[in-house]
Each structure stands twice: as structure tokens, then as C-alpha cells.
Amino acid sequence: MTFLSPGFSGLIRAAVLGGACAAGGSAALADDLIKFDGVTAQGGPTAQMFPIFVAQEMGYYTDEGLDVTLNYSKGSSDAARQLAAGNVEWGIFSAAATMQAVQRGFPLKAIMQVYYPDTFDIVVPVDSPVQTVADMKGKTIGVSDLAGGEVPMVRASIVDSGLAEGADVKLVIAGEGDPTTIRSFEQDRIQAYAGAKRDLLLIPAQGIETRSITPEAIASFPGDALSVRAETYESDPELLVKFTRATLKGWARGMTDPDGTFALLKTKYAAASLGDNPVAEPFWALVQTYYTAPDSVENHGTFLPAGWETYMSYLQLGEGEQKALAGPVDLGAMLVDDIVLEAWDGLDIEKP
Numbered sequence: 001m002t003f004l005s006p007g008f009s010g011l012i013r014a015a016v017l018g019g020a021c022a023a024g025g026s027a028a029l030a031d032d033l034i035k036f037d038g039v040t041a042q043g044g045p046t047a048q049m050f051p052i053f054v055a056q057e058m059g060y061y062t063d064e065g066l067d068v069t070l071n072y073s074k075g076s077s078d079a080a081r082q083l084a085a086g087n088v089e090w091g092i093f094s095a096a097a098t099m100q101a102v103q104r105g106f107p108l109k110a111i112m113q114v115y116y117p118d119t120f121d122i123v124v125p126v127d128s129p130v131q132t133v134a135d136m137k138g139k140t141i142g143v144s145d146l147a148g149g150e151v152p153m154v155r156a157s158i159v160d161s162g163l164a165e166g167a168d169v170k171l172v173i174a175g176e177g178d179p180t181t182i183r184s185f186e187q188d189r190i191q192a193y194a195g196a197k198r199d200l201l202l203i204p205a206q207g208i209e210t211r212s213i214t215p216e217a218i219a220s221f222p223g224d225a226l227s228v229r230a231e232t233y234e235s236d237p238e239l240l241v242k243f244t245r246a247t248l249k250g251w252a253r254g255m256t257d258p259d260g261t262f263a264l265l266k267t268k269y270a271a272a273s274l275g276d277n278p279v280a281e282p283f284w285a286l287v288q289t290y291y292t293a294p295d296s297v298e299n300h301g302t303f304l305p306a307g308w309e310t311y312m313s314y315l316q317l318g319e320g321e322q323k324a325l326a327g328p329v330d331l332g333a334m335l336v337d338d339i340v341l342e343a344w345d346g347l348d349i350e351k352p
Contacts, residue, residue, distance in 0.1 A: 033067035036243055038090040039083065041076040041097070041149055041224065046198070047265050047287045048119070049092075054261065055250030057268075064242035076149040076224075083108065089232060090243070095222045095311055096152040102329045107230035111339040112244055112301040115223025115290040120150040122157060122194040123203070123210035130191060133161040133169075133213055142174025142181060142190035144199065152324045154194045156314035157218045165318070177202035197286055201279040218314070222307040223290060225335075237339060245343040248301060251291060255352035258288060292352070300351070301340040305331055 040049055052070050055061050061068040071088060073079040076097035083091035084106035092114050101108050122141065124130045130139070136158075143150055151171070158169050165171060174190050175181035177199030184190045185208055192213065193203070203210050212219075226247075228240060254261040262284045277283075293300050308331050315324040 032065075033062065034065055034239065035069070036061075036066045036090070036239065037069045037071060037088045038092065039071040039073050039079045039088045040091070041079045041093040042072055043074060044072050045269050047269070047284055048115070048198070048290065050254045050261055050265065050287065051247050051250035051291070053250070053264070053269055054254045055246045057264065058250070058253060060246035060249045061243070064246050066239075066242060066246065068243070068246075075145065075147060077147055080106075080108070080227075083227060083229065086229070090226060090228050092224050092226050094149045094152070094224055095308060096315060096324060097149070098225055098227055098334070099308075099312055099315065099325060099329050102334055103325055103327070108227045108334065109230050109233040110225040110227045110303070110335050111233065111240060112226040112247075113222065113293075113303050114226050114301075116293050116297070116304070117290060118153060118219070118221040118223050119197055119290060120153045120194065120214075121197050121200055121212050121219075122154060122192055122214045123200055123212055124192045125185060126209040126211050128191065130213060133157045133192075133215060134163065135213075136161075136192060137163055137168045139191040140170040140172055140189065142184050142193040142195075143171055144176045144195045145173060146171065148195070150194045150196065152315060153214075153218055153221060155318060155324065156221075156311075157215050159317040160215050160218060160314065179206070182206045182208060198283055201283055201286065205277075205279050217310065220307055221311040221314075222304065225303075233336070233339075237342075240339045241342045244301070244339050245347060248340075248343055248347065249349055251300065252349040252351060255288065255291060256350050258284070299337075299341060299344045301343075302337045303335045305335055308335060 042048060049070060052068070056068060073082060076093035079091045079093040080097040080101040082088050084101055098108060098110055122133065130136060141154060143154060154171065155165060158165050163169050172190065174184040174193060177195060181193055181203060185193070193200070200210065233240065262281070265284065266280065294304070297304070312325065312328060312331065316327065317323065
């Protein structure tokens with residue numbers, strides 16, 4: 001079944017109206033939809049949120065009796081704070097921010113693995129003499145923000161390479177793969193840059209070819225997860241199953257018709273796909289790799305605890321600011337698969 005035909009706009013409108021009719025077909029009954037607002041670590045619309053967009057457009061949430069709104073934040077730490085404070089009912093943010101929030105006393109439950117690989121990387125110009133992070137001694141790594149989602153990964157990479165932040169390697173703010181990043185490289189203000197892989201795609205497009213130096217162990221860290229407060233998990237699991245089921249349908253629909261989904265992103269969600277930017281298509285291809293689980297995963301969305309264990313151990317390395325976690329958290333209690341498994345039960349969709 002084709003997601004988007006040449007006249008996709010009418011199809012999308014019909015799907016949304018059809019979902020509204022399924023929910024009752026009137027403004028009064030529409031008011032009965034359960035508001036279920038969430039937040040993402042992304043600062044604005046991005047193709048990385050395509051399962052949410054598709055589920056909204058196709059009326060999958062409405063079919064489940066939900067009125068879902070996606071809000072944007074200043075990064076993973078901010079998104080975790082918004083969820084912990086009760087400003088939203090669910091959040092999608094980094095594994096590091098999830099573990100840090102739990103350790104600070106906020107009982108979050110991660111109920112679904114959204115991205116399987118981590119979405120951050122460390123790169124150097126292709127002709128740089130730097131081959132590994134260990135070669136960065138006495139040098140500087142640029143980041144998007146000192147509170148950015150890439151920073152825990154960068155600090156873990158520095159410690160893993162036997163170096164110390166500050167004494168051996170400096171971190172400075174150097175843009176988001178934009179002209180500020182390019183100038184920082186050209187002026188030798190930075191010798192490496194770490195950031196979201198989306199931002200890294202912009203660097204070669206501006207004339208600096210790059211290659212990754214992220215340590216192999218660090219590259220295996222898990223990506224963002226869908227989290228809720230423990231009270232929500234305990235009081236209304238069926239609500240979470242409905243939300244997760246609709247989101248899985250959005251994921252499957254988007255992945256089985258990538259061309260149609262890309263067409264949707266380039267029109268209604270132009271900012272999400274980088275619009276007419278020449279890296280828009282490579283970015284969409286990259287996003288699909290985020291949503292491709294390893295072969296060992298039978299039900300998309302379930303967790304791979306070993307990767308979280310590895311990340312948790314690295315977050316406890318170092319001293320001072322380098323040490324992102326003061327100690328371990330109970331991953332067995334934090335990572336739960338039951339919501340995803342129940343959402344998959346009886347779900348008849350075409351898997352990518």
C-alpha cells in the first residue's frame with residue numbers, strides 16, 4: 001500500500017478526517033480525546049521524529065483515542081527535566097539523560113527504544129594527522145553546546161582514550177555544523193568536532209570532508225528512548241500501549257514507504273528534512289539507519305540492555321565534570337519491555 005501518491009495532500013487530509021470520525025465525528029466527541037503531550041530532545045521539527053509525524057497525519061493516534069502534541073526542547077537534559085517536572089507526559093531523549101535523571105531521584109521508566117544506534121559522532125578533517133581520540137592530546141574538540149547531548153559521549157571517549165578533559169583536551173562551543181563550525185576549523189580553533197550526525201552532514205557540504213574518530217566501544221552506545229514517569233507507567237499502562245501501538249504503526253508506515261515519507265517531510269515538514277538543502281536526502285537515509293534495529297531484535301522498540309550497561313559504566317569514569325554518573329542505576333527497573341510487547345500483540349502491520 002503506497003503511503004503517498006502524487007496527490008498525497010488529499011490522502012493525508014482524508015486520513016486525518018477519517019481518524020477524527022473514528023473518534024466520534026463531532027467537535028463534542030473530539031473533546032473526549034485524551035491529551036497526551038510529549039517532548040523531544042530536538043530543538044525543532046526533524047525527520048528523526050517521522051514516526052510521530054506519520055502517526056499524526058494518518059490518524060493513528062486519533063484511532064486510539066489520543067490527541068498527541070510533540071513539543072521541542074533545548075536538548076536531552078532539558079527534555080528530561082520537562083518530563084520529570086510533569087510539564088509533559090512522555091519524552092524522547094538520550095540514554096545518558098535518562099540515567100542521569102533516575103540517579104537524581106526522578107523515577108523514570110524507559111518504555112521503548114526509539115533509536116538503536118547513538119546519533120552522535122566525533123569527526124576530524126579527512127586530511128588531519130589525528131587518527132584516534134588519543135591523538136587529541138593538547139588539542140580542542142568543538143561541540144554544539146556544553147550541555148549538548150553529544151557531551152557525555154565525548155567525555156566518555158576522552159576518558160576511554162586515557163586523556164583528561166581540561167588538562168589534555170579542551171571542549172569549546174563551535175556551532176552546529178554551520179559556518180561557525182567551518183570557521184573554527186579554518187582558524188584552527190578546533191581540531192575535531194562532535195555533534196549530532198545530522199549536523200555533521202552539513203560540514204562536507206561546506207567544503208571540509210571529514211572522517212570519524214569515535215572509539216568503537218563508544219559508537220555502540222544506545223540511542224534515544226521513550227520515557228515516562230513511573231507514576232504514569234503504574235497508573236495507566238493501557239494508555240501507554242495505545243500510544244506505543246500508534247507510534248509503531250507510524251514507524252512501519254514510514255519505513256516501508258521511504259520515498260513517500262520523504263515527500264511528506266519535504267513539503268509539510270520542510271524544516272524536518274532540511275527542505276531543499278543538498279544533504280536532505282542523505283539525512284533521510286541516515287535517519288532510517290537510526291530506526292533499523294539489529295538482527296537480534298525480534299520486536300522493534302524492545303531494549304538491548306547490554307549496550308545500556310556499557311554506556312552506564314563509561315558514564316561513571318573520570319573525575320569531576322567528566323563523571324556523568326556518580327554510580328550505577330538499576331537498569332532492570334528502568335528499562336521495561338512490557339508496553340512494547342503488548343503493543344505488538346495482535347498488531348498487523350507490514351514490518352520493514
